[in-house]
Structures are given as C-alpha cells and as structure tokens.
Amino acid sequence: MSIIGNPISSITGANKKKGLNIIIVGCGKVGSALIKQLDKEGHEITVIDQNASRVSEITNQYDIMGVVGNGASYSVQMEANIQAADLIIAVTASDELNLLCCTIAKRTSECAAIARVRTPDYSREADYLKEKLGLAMIINPELLAANEMARILYLPTALEVNAFADNHVELVKFKIPEGNILTNKAIKDLSPSVINSDVLICVVERDGEVFIPYGNFVLRAKDTISFASTKKNTLEFLHKVGFNTNQVEDTIIIGGGTETYYLASLLLSKGIQVKIIEIDRARCEELTSLLPKAIIINGDGTDEDLLREEGIENSESVVPLTGIDEENIILTLYANQVSHAKVITKIDRTNFRQVIKTLDLDSVIFPQYLTCEKIIAYVRAKQNSMGCDIETLYHLFDDKVEAIEFKIDQESAVTNTPIMDLKLKKDLLICFIHRNGKVITPSGSDEIKVGDTVMIVTTNTGFNDILDILDK
Known part of the structure; x- marks a missing residue:
C-alpha cells in the first residue's frame, strides 16, 4: 500500500471551491469519468486502486490524492482518511468488491456510499441490498444504457430520449430535415396545429453552437433540436411535423x-x-x-x-x-x-x-456518462444547503447544456411567485412543473410550489439547487 499525490489537507487553491470529500474506489472507465467531472466541480477526491501505474497516471493528471491498495481493506480505507469522507463511490469491475467496500466504509465512518452493481441477480435485489447495507445508491451502468436504448427504439425517429418526472415527461432530440414544416419558422409563429402549448422547444444546436431559444428564434434545416413534452404530446407533435412515431417491430x-x-x-x-x-x-x-x-x-x-x-x-x-x-x-x-x-x-x-x-x-x-450523471446528481443534491434534491441530471450536446430536475421540499425565493416575476439567469428555460401527477408547461403566471418537481435546461453549469436559477 502506498500514497500518491498531495495529502487532502494541502489540496487547496483559488481554482477549488468548497466541495465534498469523496473517495472513489476503482480507476477504470467509470471511475476516470467520475474523477474528471467531480474534480471539475470542485470536490476533494481520493482514489483507491490496486494498479499503481494507473493511480500514478490519474493523480498526475488531476489535483487529487491516490492510494494504491485494496479498496475493501480497512487499513487502506483508513489510509485514504475514510473517517473524514462525505461519500465513497465503489466502481471496480467486481460487484462483490464494490458492495464490500461500501459495507466496510459504512461500519468505519458516517459517509454515504454508492456501489456499482451490474450482475442481473444482484440488480433484481438492488432495493433490498440498498436498504440492508445502508447505501445511498446502487447503480447499474448496463441497465441504465439498456433503458436509454430501449426508449430510442420505442421512438426511432429520435436521436436521444431522456426521461423526467418518473417517466411522465420526455426530452426528445431530433434533426430537422430539408423541406420540413419547421424550417424557416420562428418558434412563436408555429401554429397550434403544429406545436401546442404543452410542447416546449428547449435547445437548438446549429453548426456546433448551442442556443436556448425564445419565441423569435428561427429554426433552420439541419438544426438539431430538443423539446420537452409528455409522451402523448411527443407522438402528436412528431406526427404533425412528418416523422414516423411507431416503435420498431x-x-x-x-x-x-x-x-x-x-x-x-x-x-x-x-x-x-x-x-x-x-x-x-x-x-x-x-x-x-x-x-x-x-x-x-x-x-x-x-x-x-x-x-x-x-x-x-x-x-x-x-x-x-x-x-x-x-x-x-x-x-x-x-x-x-x-x-x-x-x-x-x-x-x-x-x-x-x-x-x-x-x-x-x-x-x-456512452454508458459511463449515464452512470456519472446519476452520481453527480446525488453529489450536487448532497452538497446543497436548502430543501431540494436533484432528481435527474443529463448533460446534452457535448456537455454544453445541462437538463436538471429539482424536487422542491421547502419554500424559498423561487416558490409562490409568478415565473414572470422571477429574475432568471440568461440562457435558461423552465421546461415543466410536475405537480401531483400533472405536467404543467409553465406560462409567466404559473408558480412553483412546495412538493413540485421542476425541470430546467441551461447552458450554465454546476447548479446544485433551485436557487441557482436566479440571477442574484
């Protein structure tokens, strides 16, 4: 066992904002992707892996600490300062090792624990394992990827289909072909016979540039757009603009x-x-x-x-x-x-x-991105200081856009105020409010209430709680 990199206490500097103390066990594809994103978001990271050269490589690449050893070993976890950790994330290639890492960490400290578990037998028992082992999350990259692929095959016109509000709302991406009814039309001029008030065009990518569009934005052929809607309205909208909406046979x-x-x-x-x-x-x-x-x-x-x-x-x-x-x-x-x-x-x-x-x-x-997004959503929610959780997080258009669903658990500066009166940051849209099973595409007079989930899209990054939507 050996330590590589700077000790945790010395990892400071102007480029680091106050974050969580996180231990990541496993330097594979998912572990590396997590390290990249969590380091970017300002968290203090220690990585554990038995491959010394891999630990050395990744600690040289990022300003983090590394420990070479077995992540399920009590002494290795103590060397990684598990007692000061806020979170341990076990993403080795072994389900059993990941569960054991988290079990030892929970017995040794008060940190939260996330385990990657891929085997179907364990996945069927995920709720039981999570409860009995006291885990914050059990995550399955293969199952996440399969769900994403299945959603696309149910709607093969789409390039991507992201799910929100317990699958009540979809964020659907597709490319506008030449000669389509949408071309050369401002969004505000699209007639109700084409796009009803419950379909919201959220993001447009054109020639590598991304826009959060407003009513006067003019759509062009070859634009890639993402829109938010319920499943029923999604099918209706795509059918009206000339796309096949049948699932594959x-x-x-x-x-x-x-x-x-x-x-x-x-x-x-x-x-x-x-x-x-x-x-x-x-x-x-x-x-x-x-x-x-x-x-x-x-x-x-x-x-x-x-x-x-x-x-x-x-x-x-x-x-x-x-x-x-x-x-x-x-x-x-x-x-x-x-x-x-x-x-x-x-x-x-x-x-x-x-x-x-x-x-x-x-x-x-990209399965590891799906895994990272689930974990980062949890990390951001754990980091925030007010009454809301991040239910869902997706990075879109090569990470230029974030789509985030917040659960509102208490009153704040954004609740009980008409949206038109909120001073929102630029390049941000409130896409829907999910309230008591009903999906609301908000107008200026709608208000956010305690108990709602609220989805936003923005080119701003790193939102931890709903207050981040305000231009303070």
Missing part, C-alpha cells in the same frame, strides 16, 4: 453480454421481436434459457455473410453490443450502408468523442 442485437440481456428483456416486454447473434456457444445456451422468446444465433456478428443471412438488410433496428468500440462503430456504418434500420451505437471510451461525432452515427450511447 424487430431488432438485431450483435453481442450477448449483460447489456444485451437487459435490452432484450425490455424490448420483448413491449412485443418487439429480438434476434441476438453471439459468438460464444455457452453464452448462447445461457441466453436461450434466460430469454426464451428471443431468437439466439451462435455465430460471429462481424461476419458480413452471416449478417445478411440473418436479415440485417430488412431489420428495422440494429444494436451492436460487442464490447469493442471499434467493432460497434464498423457494424453501425455497415448497417447504415445496407439497410434503413435504426442503429444505436454503444461506445465505452470517450477520448475520441469529437471524432466519433463526425462519423454521423445517428444515436450514440
């Missing part, structure tokens, strides 16, 4: 890992036909038992002849989940070339994100 999933199991289960429950191509025969036998309604093909999913034989040219959707980013990208490009299928590309690495964007891969899912 079938899909081919290439690769038979855990994500495939989760995604296939979701799709089959909606009556979507699922065909899985997996090269490992033993895994095929497992999937046949786990997913009796799916068609399981034992073969190489990167074999062009096999893909044609299994009907890729006529499939309505294709999802490469091979576990290798390069293979997933090539399979996406191939499917786009030989079919009109809706294709979703899952990518684990993010260091070539801008290059990937130029490939025009349609819908792209």
